[in-house]
Amino acid sequence: MGFLDIKKATKTYGTVRVLHETDISVEEGEFLVLVGPSGCGKSTLLNMIAGLEDVTSGEIAIRGRRMNDVRPAERNIAMVFQSYALYPNMNVAQNMAFGLEMHGVPKAERDKAVSEVAELLQITQLLNRKPGQLSGGQRQRVAMGRALVRQPDVFLFDEPLSNLDAKLRVDMRTEIKKLHQKLKTTIVYVTHDQIEALTLSTRIAVMFGGYVQQLGTPKEIYDNPANMFVAGFMGSPSMNLFPAKVGMENGEAVARISLHDGETATLPFASGNAMAVHDGREIVLGIRPEAITDEDGADRNSKAIHKLESAVEVTEPAGSDTFVVTQLGGKEVTARFRADVEVKPGDRFPFAVNMEKAVAFDPETEMRISG
Amino acid sequence: MATAAATTNAGAGATQVIRTGAGSRYVIYTLLILFCLYYLLPLYVMVVNSLKPLSEIQAGGMMALPDALTFAPWASAWSSAQVGVEATGLRPYFLNSILMVVPAVAISTVLGALNGYVLTKWRFRGDTIVFGLLLFGCFIPFQMVLIPMARMLGLMGIAGTVPGLIFVHLVYGIGFSTLYFRNYYQQFPTELVRAAMIDGAGFFTIFRRIMLPSSGPIAVVCVIWQFTNIWNDFLFGASFSDFDSQPMTVALNNLVQSSTGVKEYNVHFAGAIMAALPTLLVYIVAGRFFVRGLMAGSVKG
Known part of the structure; x- marks a missing residue:
């Protein structure tokens, strides 16, 4: 049994099945990337792990604990959104401390945690600014900081780099990888960019049409694609x-x-x-x-x-x-x-x-x- | 030579453009000023006549500035004029109106915000039908509900009281305030709500900490709209109030109707201005947010 277990999970909206029976087991410290074209079910699966979408059938468990009916707040997860989703009315420090505040952490501890993470991400000088005064890359960092400060079991990333320009995207990619190597956290990362998938992950799940087409290490996926979709989708120029x-x-x-x-x-x-x-x-x-x-x-x-x-x-x-x-x-x-x-x-x-x-x-x- | 001619031509052209521009601008401004005067004329008549003794009005000088400036009509309208059977002036009724309008506006705005929040961020089966019904409520003519509402108020034991009036305006106001907030919140990024959920915020915490702080513009629109409507309402005020719970509009009517002998026009004018002042004040204080807020709700909605 893994750290994060997805067992026969499915998702149906009305009569449309957007996610077919999916089994993925993620070990502690793994960096799993869900990759696929839009509408393949990858974001739905991520939202199911987060608890933002119900699981139609099957089970999602973190640390052996069944999570299907647990509220998002109690799953001990943190999520970085595509739009960063920083609260516009709060400054950076308040944004980062909000989750801790909601979990009843005393002010002194909150401040300490925020300043530590801010230092790690080099955003200490931004702590008093509002999100509206930040650049895209800075917002990205703050969004990651907000996730890190909670010290969750699992980090969920929903296409975090797709709103950045090409140059910054490459820099942030390296930074996320460094961060993962340093903190050894468990990460589930959704992207449609196969290069991001190959460079960041320890394992990749290639998804299409609501099915996991192949699950494996970047090398396995690249060298031994299970089918023509995976072969054509991964790699640039494609196979x-x-x-x-x-x-x-x-x-x-x-x-x-x-x-x-x-x-x-x-x-x-x-x-x-x-x-x-x-x-x-x-x-x-x-x-x-x-x-x-x-x-x-x-x-x-x-x-x-x-x-x-x-x-x-x-x-x-x-x-x-x-x-x-x-x-x-x-x-x-x-x-x-x-x-x-x-x-x-x-x-x-x-x-x-x-x-x-x-x-x-x-x-x-x-x-x-x-x- | 050719260059010189060209320059002259160009110069002439430029002058002409400026001349026609100035000309049309002149016409526009003149028209605007005329319209402005036209619209301000009633206010002028009211203010001027509320500041003169009755004899001057009776002498036929409606448009003239007061010869003998007096504030007596204002004092009389406020505290001593005959309203209905009692000579109390408009003061108690002004107070009634305030007591009615403040809670009615506050509660309907908060409930509208809450409804809008639920209808956009906590969608449930049949939410569009609920919203449709609320919207439908906005367009039911007032006259239709008079008798059922009277019966309801009677059953609830608040007939002829200020709380009764608050209730009536609340019922009518929620439709509009919900409409405003729903359209506004539809634009509000759902990812923020999801982020707050993951951070551990509950239903009301998200509303209070995330939604409300970003709702300034639409709240202003809602408050202005509700305030103006409820303050200016006459029909509900006349139908559902008692002597001691009448709002300003009804009292103003009684003031004008219940003169003994001569019509004190100067007092009536003063009273009418008093009745109009609060809405005017709300517009002046919050008006610049009004258009902005309306746009925010309507551009993409």
Whole structure:
């Protein structure tokens, strides 16, 4: 049993089921990120943990205590909202102390707790200001301070960075990560930004359509996506997904991919003959852009680099890399080249594919085919 | 040469624009001042005539400034004029009105705020129907409820008393005050209420500590609206009050109706100004919030 247990939890509004049976167990000190596109049920699940939404069926427990009918105030949780939700009529210190005041903590202790947290977050000079006089980043800090001051069992973050500009978002992301490493608190964090999910979490739950599509460490999610949705959603640029056919060549399982000019490229699977059982089957091959490179840029540690030649359609220099778009299996495929490779649209160019990083999906069920 | 011509042309054009601008502004201001005078004329007549002896009015000088300035009509209207059967002046009735209007406004505003808070932040099944009914209550004509209300007041044992009048105005006022606060609170971020819930604040604490401190503008609108309506009400005052609980409006009517012999116009004018002063005062003190508050409730609502 974990620190925070979500057992077969569902949520239904009228006849619409927005969250299907969900099981997640979070250990103490874990940083769980719920990620998914809008309407996937991630915020609903967070609100259920907070007690702001009822649990239709199933159970939510913190420290082994069933929370379904416990009021939000008594769950010993704190929440950081997307809009920060700072009380406009109170100054920063009052905002931070409000929760303690409501829980009957004496004034002296409140002041001490507030000043400690303010110091930790470097907002001591803001304590007497009203939220209206703060910048976005400062409000963000105060909102976190208000949560920290309570010393809750679980922190809930509801898209806390989405109202900040790009630069500040990256800074605050690092700061949240540092804070987590320092305080070792249990965090459940909702975001639609897959980069935030990958950088912050110790575990990720990728959600879509009210289902948890996959639950795992960032590395598991990134390298071994359970289905095509997870593969396409996580990572930027997203994973290339294109049709291929499994075949046998010299006793080895290979993927046959039709090229732009009607020819067929053959790429042996790295997993040896595990894919042989799927001989003749149509599959969707998933290869991330960084696993399709120019020859010199290929991963030297990989034992399964295979070459194929294809026509370059578009090049997108991005400073540190150049993204090269070509066609494989009739789909646009993005490859990641080193920035100084000379490549022009229209060229036929050799691409190096790292088959160790290739994953296969069933085109019907969109689920991963083990191989 | 060409440049010079162009400059002249441009200069001429500019002058023309300014001239027409000044001209239209002149017309606008003249019209505004005329309208202003037109609207202020009744007030002028009232003030001027309340400050002259009756003989001057009877001599036909309604528009003239007083020859002999006197405050006697004011004193008489306040404390000694014949109102109904007693010569008490308007003072006791002014007091009645205050005793009626202050609690009625305060209670209806607080209850309206509470209703608005519940209807937007603690939604329940059928809340739109409840709100619809409250709204419907705003538009029931006063005359329709006179007889049922009289019966109710009788049953409650507060017929013909100031508390009875307070009750009547409360019933009518809650519809409007709820409407105002509901629309205002609809804009109020729900995340704040949720944050306060997680912080451990209960229903009334959230209302008192989070909602009310941000309700200034709409509270002013509500107070002005309720104050003006309740203070100026005549029908309920005439229908549900006794001699000793009559509000100002009814007493003013009695003052004007119950002159023995000659009509003391100067006293009537003074009395009418007295009856109008409190609402005027409320507007002057809180008026600048009025438009702002109305806008706040209506722009996105």
